Amino acid sequence: MKKTARLKVKPSYVKSLKAGYPLISEDAILNLHEIKDEGTIVELFDEKNTFLGKGYYGKQNKGRGWILTRDPQEVINESFFHEKLKNAAAHREALFNDYETTAFRVFNGEGDGIGGITIDHYNHYYVITWYSEGAYAFKNDIIAALKNNVPKVKGIYEKKRFAGKGTYIEGDDFVEGEKAPEPLLVRENGIHFAVYLNDGAMVGVFLDQRDVRKKIRDKYASGKTVLNTFSYTGAFSVAAALGGAVKTTSVDLANRSRAKTQEQFSVNGIDYSEHDIIVEDVFNYFKYAVRKELSFDMVILDPPSFARSKKHTFSAEKDYTGLLEQAIAITEKNGVIVASSNCATFGMTKFKDFIDKAFKNAGSPYKILEEFKLPTDFKYHREFKEGNYLKVVFVKKG
Incomplete structure (x- = not known):
C-alpha cells in the first residue's frame, strides 16, 4: 500500500491546477517538506480545502510530481494503470498495424495521463523511460499493464533518467523477456534503422x-x-x-x-x-x-x-x-x-x-x-x- 500525503497549494497556483495543469511544481506547495519518499500518493487542496487533484510525488527537474486524476474517489492502482495503457495502445492502433513502421511511441507521459514515464516500441521490444524515482515506484504495475494491453511483447528494457536533471543512470537496461539482437533493425515509413536498446541513454534514432x-x-x-x-x-x-x-x-x-x-x-x-x-x-x-x-x-x-x-x-x-x-x-x-x-x-x-x-x-x-x-x-x-x-x-x- 502506497503512503499518502495531503498537500496545500499556494493561492497563486490554484487557477492553473484547476484548469488542468498536470505538473506539481516545487514552488506551488506550502508543505512539500513533509514528504520523505518518492512514489507517495499526494492529494492537493487549496486554502479552502477544495480538492484539486491526486497524483504522486517524484523529483523531475523542477517538478515534484504529477497529478494523475481529478477524481477524489479514483484509486491509483494496477487497474488505473491498466486503463491508461489500454487507451494509449488504442490511440496507436494504426501504427501497430502498419507494416512499414515498427518504431514509435506507445505512451507519452502526461499526454497519455501519467507524467514521468514514456514507453517506446521497437519491433515488439519496449523501452520504458523513468524520469523520477517516484515514477519508478510504480514499475511493477506499469509493466503488468503494458503486457496486458499491447500485442506481442518480446522483451522489455528501461532507461532511468533520475540522477539529477534527468541524467541517465548507467547500467544494464534489460528488464525481462528475451534480449533484442544488437543491432535490432526497425522500420519507419519503410526506412530501416539499426537501434541498440542496451547501449546507453539513446538507442540510435529520435x-x-x-x-x-x-x-x-x-x-x-x-x-x-x-x-x-x-x-x-x-x-x-x-x-x-x-x-x-x-x-x-x-x-x-x-x-x-x-x-x-x-x-x-x-x-x-x-x-x-x-x-x-x-x-x-x-x-x-x-x-x-x-x-x-x-x-x-x-x-x-x-x-x-x-x-x-x-x-x-x-x-x-x-x-x-x-x-x-x-x-x-x-x-x-x-x-x-x-x-x-x-x-x-x-x-x-x-x-x-x-x-x-x-x-x-x-x-x-x-x-x-x-x-x-x-x-x-x-x-x-x-x-x-x-x-x-x-x-x-x-x-x-x-
Missing part, C-alpha cells in the same frame, strides 16, 4: 522526427546536395539519400557518429562511401564551408537545446538565430533550410521570430514552405505546453 524524415525523402531530397548538421546517427541523411539526394554530408562532434551513420546507410543498402560523414564541431564546419566556398541545396539544422564543446556553448533560446545565419550563408539561392528545435522553453511563434531575424540579419528574403510539430503518437497535454516541444519549419531561401 522517433519524434518521423514525419519530417518522410517529408524530406518524399518531397525535398531528389537531385539535391544535403548538409545534415548535429547529425547523430545520420537518420536525416539516410532519408535524403533514399529520396534521391545526389550527396549528403553529415556533421557531428561525437566520435561514434561516423560508425553509427555508416551503419544506418548500410542497413538501407546505400554505399556510405559515396557520402561525406564528418566528425567535427558544427560551428567549425560552418567556418570551413565558408572558407572553401561550399554551398548546399538543403541544410538540416537540428541542434540539441543545449550543447557544450571545448570552444562553444550553445543554447537554443539564445543562439539559434546566430546558428541559422551561418546556415543561410552556405545555402544555395532557392535552397531549403529545415530549421528544427526540441527546446521546450519557447513555442512556434517565437521560433519563427528567430527565423525572421536570422534572414533579415543575413539580408536574404525567405518563404516558409511548411511546418511540423510532434507526430500523433507523441500525444501531449493541452494545458502542459512544455510537452508540445517540437518545432520544425521548412524555409526556402530567396
Whole structure:
C-alpha cells in the first residue's frame, strides 16, 4: 500500500491546477517538506480545502510530481494503470498495424495521463523511460499493464533518467523477456534503422522526427546536395539519400557518429562511401564551408537545446538565430533550410521570430514552405505546453 500525503497549494497556483495543469511544481506547495519518499500518493487542496487533484510525488527537474486524476474517489492502482495503457495502445492502433513502421511511441507521459514515464516500441521490444524515482515506484504495475494491453511483447528494457536533471543512470537496461539482437533493425515509413536498446541513454534514432524524415525523402531530397548538421546517427541523411539526394554530408562532434551513420546507410543498402560523414564541431564546419566556398541545396539544422564543446556553448533560446545565419550563408539561392528545435522553453511563434531575424540579419528574403510539430503518437497535454516541444519549419531561401 502506497503512503499518502495531503498537500496545500499556494493561492497563486490554484487557477492553473484547476484548469488542468498536470505538473506539481516545487514552488506551488506550502508543505512539500513533509514528504520523505518518492512514489507517495499526494492529494492537493487549496486554502479552502477544495480538492484539486491526486497524483504522486517524484523529483523531475523542477517538478515534484504529477497529478494523475481529478477524481477524489479514483484509486491509483494496477487497474488505473491498466486503463491508461489500454487507451494509449488504442490511440496507436494504426501504427501497430502498419507494416512499414515498427518504431514509435506507445505512451507519452502526461499526454497519455501519467507524467514521468514514456514507453517506446521497437519491433515488439519496449523501452520504458523513468524520469523520477517516484515514477519508478510504480514499475511493477506499469509493466503488468503494458503486457496486458499491447500485442506481442518480446522483451522489455528501461532507461532511468533520475540522477539529477534527468541524467541517465548507467547500467544494464534489460528488464525481462528475451534480449533484442544488437543491432535490432526497425522500420519507419519503410526506412530501416539499426537501434541498440542496451547501449546507453539513446538507442540510435529520435522517433519524434518521423514525419519530417518522410517529408524530406518524399518531397525535398531528389537531385539535391544535403548538409545534415548535429547529425547523430545520420537518420536525416539516410532519408535524403533514399529520396534521391545526389550527396549528403553529415556533421557531428561525437566520435561514434561516423560508425553509427555508416551503419544506418548500410542497413538501407546505400554505399556510405559515396557520402561525406564528418566528425567535427558544427560551428567549425560552418567556418570551413565558408572558407572553401561550399554551398548546399538543403541544410538540416537540428541542434540539441543545449550543447557544450571545448570552444562553444550553445543554447537554443539564445543562439539559434546566430546558428541559422551561418546556415543561410552556405545555402544555395532557392535552397531549403529545415530549421528544427526540441527546446521546450519557447513555442512556434517565437521560433519563427528567430527565423525572421536570422534572414533579415543575413539580408536574404525567405518563404516558409511548411511546418511540423510532434507526430500523433507523441500525444501531449493541452494545458502542459512544455510537452508540445517540437518545432520544425521548412524555409526556402530567396
